[in-house]
Amino acid sequence: MNQARILVGSVTFAIQGRDILRAHGMRAYIERGKGPQPQYGCGYSIRVDGDGAEAQRILQAHHIKVLGRVGADGA
Amino acid sequence: MIYFDNAATSAPKPVAVQTAVQRALHSLSANPGRSGHDASVAAAQEVYACRAAAAELFGFSHPERVVFTGNCTQAINTVIKGVVTPPQNVVVSSLEHNAVMRPVERLRRQGCTVTVAEVFFDDPEATVRSFARAITKDTRLVICTHASNVCGLRLPVEQIEALCRQRGVPFMIDAAQSAGVLPLALDELAADYICAPGHKGLFGPMGTGVLLCKGEAPLPLTEGGTGNASASLEQPPDLPERLESGTLNVPGIAGLHAGISFVKQKTPAAIHAYEMRLTGFAYEQLRHMRGVTLYTPFPDPSTYVPVLSFNVGDRSSEETAARLNEAGFALRAGLHCAPAAHRRLGTIETGTVRFSPSVFNSRGQVERLLWQIERLAKE
Known part of the structure; x- marks a missing residue:
């Protein structure tokens, strides 16, 4: 299964984004980055089991600030 | 003792509120939004759940713009001091609490002008006309208590917010006496800011308050650690963290969440x-x-x-x-x-x-x- 990690700017966005993705039927979880990521803000991200690009599109449509995406066609 | 001082703080608190505070002290004693361990994430989830509950109660579709404060006064100060700069004008009603009057007096001494719009007890239209006369091209913020903490009179905030919308002036509602008692649907209102105590009509613990921030994010009163954008010396731009430096009152917020649930259940x-x-x-x-x-x-x-x-x-x-x-x-x-x-x-x-x-x-x-x-x- 594809997995993507979507990087967000705060724990608030991480929880809100996870809930939005779950409401869209996606498997989403909060994760903390494994290493120092000053460029990615809070270090929290949303792990998605599935289509990372679609998850990112959903989040941005709900005004969740996405700082980047790792895996599943992301950077 | 029979308690009739609920305009100061509500008492007793519902049992569910007391239980939620105890549970948070026992099981959620980790810093939300700071660490990756399960306890920190659990605390952050409880904080977010309270934001979402408050947003729903106030008819606001942006839980991420619900900011926790120590009380209603702190929320009011955040808006006044974070939005208005000298020599701009502020319009207030004639029934305002010192939570409003003292910060605007400080602004007045710094060069702002403060205009008081008279409130009429039996004539809300006359009250609205007072605000219409008071607002000028220099007005940066209009402030109105939703209901007086002295006599209970409700002010016609719906008409005043319509007036502010027409004039393009930000509008702040002090909901100290109305939160949990009167309906407010922020998505439908043109109000930019609602300030509310957590410990009065929302039945939360003392030391809790909320700022619902539909308008432009005010400059922060306090700057410091927010758990995000840590490499930058600038306060992060996004709400709610922009206005929530330092460790949050998780037991209080958990109690407030239970209080809001109590209010929703009763309506x-x-x-x-x-x-x-x-x-x-x-x-x-x-x-x-x-x-x-x-x-x-x-x-x-x-x-x-x-x-x-x-x-x-x-x-x-x-x-x-x-x-x-x-x-x-x-x-x-x-x-x-x-x-x-x-x-x-x-x-x-x-x-x-x-x-x-x-x-x-x-x-x-x-x-x-x-x-x-x-x-x-x-x-």
């Missing part, structure tokens, strides 16, 4: 209706007591919240409250941190005794209070 409309029945009953009985002075027309539920001011004979309000305290009743006397409202009522020299019931009071308790007041009036 603000039912709470308001019940408390207004007690207030209306007290008013009618006091109106017929010789020696008792009331300061407003009958508190109709459509235009009042459950707050009632009175005095007994020539006694000072403080003396009356002290005598009632000796008899086992908790009511607040004096100026209620709102000298502007007392000037408007003509009670700046005497203050008043304030009766403010909650859903936990019964009619029988009100009857006992009235019997005691009648005894005092006859002395």
Whole structure:
């Protein structure tokens, strides 16, 4: 299964984004980055089991600030 | 002690609130939004759940713009000091609390102008016209209490916000006495900011408050650690963290979440209706007591919240409250941190005794209070 990690700017966005993705039927979880990521803000991200690009599109449509995406066609 | 001082803080708190605070102290003692361990994430989830509950209660579709503060005063200060800069103009109603009047007085001394819009008790249209006259091209912020903490009068905030929308001026509602009692649907309102205490009509613990920030994010009152953008020395731009530096009051927020759930379950409309029945009953009985002075027309539920001011004979309000305290009743006397409202009522020299019931009071308790007041009036 594809997995993507979507990087967000705060724990608030991480929880809100996870809930939005779950409401869209996606498997989403909060994760903390494994290493120092000053460029990615809070270090929290949303792990998605599935289509990372679609998850990112959903989040941005709900005004969740996405700082980047790792895996599943992301950077 | 029978407690009628719910306009200051509600008591008792629902059992669910007490339990939630204890549970948070026991199981959520980790810093939310700071660490990756399960305890920190669990605390952050509880904080977010409270944001979402508050947003839903206030008809606001942006939980990420619900900011936690220490109380309503801190929320109000955040907006006033974070939005207005000299020499801009601020418009306030004539019934404002010192939570508003003191920060705007500081701004006035720094070069701002402050215009007071007169409030009329039996004529909300006249009140709206006062605001229309007060707002000028220099006005940066209009501030209006939703309901007076001295006399319970509701102000026509819907018409005032429409006026502000027409004039393009940000509008802030002080919901200190209305949160949890009167409906507010922020998505449908043009209001930019709602400030509310967590510990009054929302039944949360003291030390909690919320700022619902639909408009532009104010400059922060406090800067520091937010758990995000840590490499930058600039305060992060996004709400709510922008305005929430330092560790949050997780036990308080968990209690507030339970309080909001309590209000939702009962519904603000039912709470308001019940408390207004007690207030209306007290008013009618006091109106017929010789020696008792009331300061407003009958508190109709459509235009009042459950707050009632009175005095007994020539006694000072403080003396009356002290005598009632000796008899086992908790009511607040004096100026209620709102000298502007007392000037408007003509009670700046005497203050008043304030009766403010909650859903936990019964009619029988009100009857006992009235019997005691009648005894005092006859002395």
